[in-house]
Amino acid sequence: MNRAKVxxxxxxxxxxxxxxxxxxxxxxxxxVTIELVGEGRKLADSLAKxxxxxxxxxxxxxxxxxxxxxxxxxxxxxxxxxxKDFSTEGxxxxxxxxxxxxxxxxxxxxxxxxxxxxxPRIAGKVGTGLTADCTxxxxxxxxxxLLQTRPAFGGNLMATIVCPKNRPQxxxxxxxxxxxxxxxxxxxxxxxxxxxxxxxxxIRTVLIEKVKSDKKxxxxxxxxxxxxxxxxxKAPEGFALVRALAEKVNGEVGSSRACxxxxxxxxxxxxxxxxxxxxxxxxxxxxxxxxxxxxxxxSEAKYIVAINKDPNAPIFKVxxxxxxxxINEVIPAMIEAIDKNGSFEI
Ligand SMILES: Cc1cc2nc3c(=O)[nH]c(=O)nc-3n(C[C@H](O)[C@H](O)[C@H](O)COP(=O)(O)OP(=O)(O)OC[C@H]3O[C@@H](n4cnc5c(N)ncnc54)[C@H](O)[C@@H]3O)c2cc1C
Numbered sequence: 001m002n003r004a005k006v007x008x009x010x011x012x013x014x015x016x017x018x019x020x021x022x023x024x025x026x027x028x029x030x031x032v033t034i035e036l037v038g039e040g041r042k043l044a045d046s047l048a049k050x051x052x053x054x055x056x057x058x059x060x061x062x063x064x065x066x067x068x069x070x071x072x073x074x075x076x077x078x079x080x081x082x083x084k085d086f087s088t089e090g091x092x093x094x095x096x097x098x099x100x101x102x103x104x105x106x107x108x109x110x111x112x113x114x115x116x117x118x119x120p121r122i123a124g125k126v127g128t129g130l131t132a133d134c135t136x137x138x139x140x141x142x143x144x145x146l147l148q149t150r151p152a153f154g155g156n157l158m159a160t161i162v163c164p165k166n167r168p169q170x171x172x173x174x175x176x177x178x179x180x181x182x183x184x185x186x187x188x189x190x191x192x193x194x195x196x197x198x199x200x201x202x203i204r205t206v207l208i209e210k211v212k213s214d215k216k217x218x219x220x221x222x223x224x225x226x227x228x229x230x231x232x233x234k235a236p237e238g239f240a241l242v243r244a245l246a247e248k249v250n251g252e253v254g255s256s257r258a259c260x261x262x263x264x265x266x267x268x269x270x271x272x273x274x275x276x277x278x279x280x281x282x283x284x285x286x287x288x289x290x291x292x293x294x295x296x297x298x299s300e301a302k303y304i305v306a307i308n309k310d311p312n313a314p315i316f317k318v319x320x321x322x323x324x325x326x327i328n329e330v331i332p333a334m335i336e337a338i339d340k341n342g343s344f345e346i
Contacts, residue, residue, distance in 0.1 A: 232287015
């Protein structure tokens with residue numbers, strides 16, 4: 001049921017403020033929210049507008065209030081018992097209702113499973129466009145439109161997209177792409193509670209049970225060090241070498257898509273355009289050629305070390321330190337050197 005009135009023939013001057021739609025699970029705010037708040041602040045300052053964060057939930061007021069510590073001007077807490085657990089309709093309907101009432105100029109969501117689920121529905125309900133998976137956002141110096149940049153044509157070029165006639169301008173941004181906002185002890189913003197007119201019959205799904213995955217968690221986004229393997233490993237067993245080095249340097253194991261497609265390792269480990277975007281202090285690429293789609297996910301690492309037997313591999317153009325050699329010789333030599341040293345520090 002679509003009870004939201006569609007936003008036709010926008011009068012652009014009626015729209016104000018930059019919004020971030022927060023993601024929370026059992027009251028815990030997803031890190032991408034803090035990243036979007038960091039980016040949202042920059043956009044709001046460029047537009048001379050306010051920054052607001054929207055938190056849907058049933059008993060998440062305390063967590064919502066904490067977001068005021070990230071230099072946020074307002075937190076809208078959408079409070080309703082039906083928002084206790086995530087549901088596509090519950091979130092999309094109540095966020096759309098708030099957007100139609102308050103008329104923000106820009107709305108940002110994380111390109112997470114939840115963000116990807118609700119963002120297009122919200123855009124449809126409020127009658128605007130959506131640019132998914134943005135890697136860069138900026139404000140046009142002349143007409144103040146939001147310039148939304150994302151990879152296109154398989155990552156071979158970057159497209160900058162504008163939403164010229166409708167508001168809000170909506171974008172999703174993948175976790176790990178933007179820098180987190182800083183925490184401040186003082187707050188200057190306020191929390192406002194919004195009670196949506198949500199009805200039980202509008203939510204077509206019923207949550208029966210939550211089952212936690214027993215898979216080992218791979219946290220590439222927060223990892224300070226990542227050791228990644230590519231097709232140069234030759235076989236799934238090659239990852240034993242990568243894991244051994246990752247253990248020595250206290251890092252996570254990453255992978256190129258070639259290894260994921262070959263079934264050598266799970267997709268959770270994939271770095272790149274269709275995997276995870278990472279920004280560790282140290283990224284060690286082992287037997288990875290450096291295809292543009294891989295670079296899209298790791299080129300923001302502080303230091304990149306590449307090991308490849310081909311001196312012309314493109315990865316050498318982006319790395320800080322390059323080792324031309326066979327990974328089967330270089331990785332054991334690195335492990336031995338760390339053992340001799342007794343410890344590893346970046
Ligand atoms: C739409 C789209 C999205 C994509 N998304 C992603 C993505 O998210 N992530 C991603 O990684 N890719 C992605 N790709 C795939 C990407 O284009 C490349 O195919 C992939 O990254 C190649 O992986 P690789 O570097 O491991 O393999 P290869 O390109 O085959 O490179 C293997 C490298 O290993 C080296 N090597 C071989 N043996 C050794 C040895 N013994 N010692 C040292 N070096 C050795 C070789 O010299 C070579 O450079 C995407 C492609 C498309 C079209």
